[in-house]
Amino acid sequence: MTVKEQNSIGAPGMQAPDVEVYDFRRPRTLPREHSRALELVFETFARQWGTQLTARVRVLSSVTCEQVLMQTYDEYAASLPSTTAMVLFSLEGLTPRAVIQFPTAAALAWVGHMLGGTAGGRPVEERKFTQIEQALLRQLMTEALEDLKYSLGSLITAAMTVDTIQYNSQFAQAAATGDLMIVSKFNIRVGEITSLATVAIPAVAIMPQLGEANPTSNTADAQELVLAQVSAVPVTVALRLVPAQVLPQRILTMTLGDLIPIPHPQHRPLDIVVDDHVLARAAMGANGSRLACIIIESEEKRP
Template sequence: MTTLHAPETAPEAPVYDFRRPTTLAREHSRVLELAFETFARQWATQLTAKVRVLSQVACESVAMQTYDEYAASLPPTTAMVLCELDGVAPKGVIQFPTVAALSWVNAMLGGTGTPVDAERTFTQIEHALVRRLMDDALEDLRYSLGALLVTPISVDAIQYNSQFAQAAATAELMIVATFELRVGENVAEATLALPAIVLLPQLGETNPTSSADDARELLDAQLAHVPVDVSLRLTPALVKPSVVLGLAVGDVLPIPHPQHRPFDLAVGGHPVAGAALGSSGSRLACVIVNTAD
C-alpha cells in the first residue's frame, strides 16, 4: 500500500531591511546580555525583599526589534510600565502579566500570593504598590547597566492594553530583553524594552577603523611592542663537515674572534651593536659598547 505524504513547505524567509538593520552585533549582544543578567539578579533580590517570597529572575534573551514587532508579541491585556527617559521621545517599557503583579501585592499585604483568575487593572492601592516596586526595579536597572544607560529614567505611567500604549513610534528600534520571573510557586514572563538610541551610542562601533593618514606612525608604534630574539655571538668559524662529525668531548675548536673585540649583539640574526660580557646579579649580562651605523 502506498502512503501519501503531504508536500513539505519551504520555510518563509523574513524580510530584512538593509537600510535599517534590526540585528545586534555579536559584541554588542554579549555586553547587553551580561548587563541584563546582572539586572535579573538585582531584580530577584529586590522582589524577595519587598514581596517577602523567595524570587528568582533569569534573563532568557536579548534582541533588537521595532516597537511594532515588540508590541505585537505582547498579550492584549498586560501590565506595561512606561518609563520616561530625559530628552528622549520614545519611552522604555517594563511589561509583565497583571495576574503576576497582583500575586506580588497579595503577598506584600500578608496573603499567600495566590494569583487571581484573570487579567484586570489595578486598584489605587495596588497601583501604588506596583509603582513602588517598579521605582526600585529602575534603580536596579541603572546600577546594572552602568555606563550603558547615561539618560535618567523614571516611571511615567502604567497601561494595560499593549495595542494602545504608544510608548514609541512603530518603526522605532528597541532593545528587548525577556525574563522568566519565579516568585514563590508562580512563574511568569516579563520583558524590558529600551530605545536603541539610548544604549547603542555607549556600545561603540562594532568594527572601528583608523585613518590611513597616520599609517606609518601606527605601524612604528605597533612594531615597537613586538618581542624579538636578542643574542650575543662570536665571529663564526668555518669548518668542514668532517670536523663537525668528528667532534668529541674534550676537543678544542678555535674561534677566529679577537680577544680585544666586543661580542656581536644580534637581533633576528642581524648585528646591531657591540657588547662586552658582564653580569647582573647571578645572571650573565652584556654591556653595550658601540652601535651599528
C-alpha cells in the same frame, strides 16, 4: 520580472506573498558583538532584579534572561498580550520611552506577598491595580529601574524616571511604530508562580554608546598604528654580565660554596637585554634604597 509576475506565470491562481521593504540604513538585527554585550548587561540586571524581588516580596525569587533582540515598537507591542501591565519610563531628551512589561496577575501576586498574604500558587484575576497596589508597584519599579541603570552603566546616558502604568499593549504608545527597540525577555519565578516579562529600551538611547560593530582603520597609517601598539606592550628588561663558558664536568661536580669566575671586567658596563637582544649598556647605581642602572650607551636602531 517581479515576484507577482513569476507567481502568476509559474502557479496560476496562487496569491503573491507579502514583500516587506527592508531599510539597510536601519538594520533590525543586532551584530554579534553588540548582542553579546547586551546579553551580559541584561543577565546582570536579571540577577539584581531577582535579589530585589526576594527582598521586597519576602519570597524566594529568581529572574533569568531568555533572549535579547531588536524589534520595531510595532512588532514588540504585537508580541505582547492584549491585557498586561506596562510600566513606561521617560528618558531625558528623548521622545521614545522605555518599557518594563509583566502580567498583571503576577504583579498582583507580588503585591499580595508584600502585604503579608500567600498566593499559594492559585491563579490571580487579571484586573487593573488599585491606588495602593499601584503605589507599591511604582516603588518596586523604581528600585528595578535603579538596578537597570546600574547594569547598563555607561551604555545609557539619559536619565530615566517612572512615568505611567498602562494595561493595554495596543494603546500604550511608548514609541512610534517604526522606532527600533532593544527588547529583552525574562522568566520570573516568585515562589511557585512563574511568569514572562520583557524590557524594551529605545535603540537610539543605547546604540551610540555601543560603537561600530566592525570598526575599520585607515591602512595609510598602518606603520604608525603598529608602532603605537608595540610601544604599549610590556616587556621584561634584564641586566646581563658577559656570559661565562663552563664545561659540563664542572657543572656536574659543583657543590655548595664553589665559585665560578665571571669574565666581566669591573670597568665594563652591563648589557641591557630584552628578549636576548642587547639594546643598551648601563652602569650600576642606586635609587633610594633600591639598586638602579644608568644608561650610558644605546645600541637601539630605529627605522
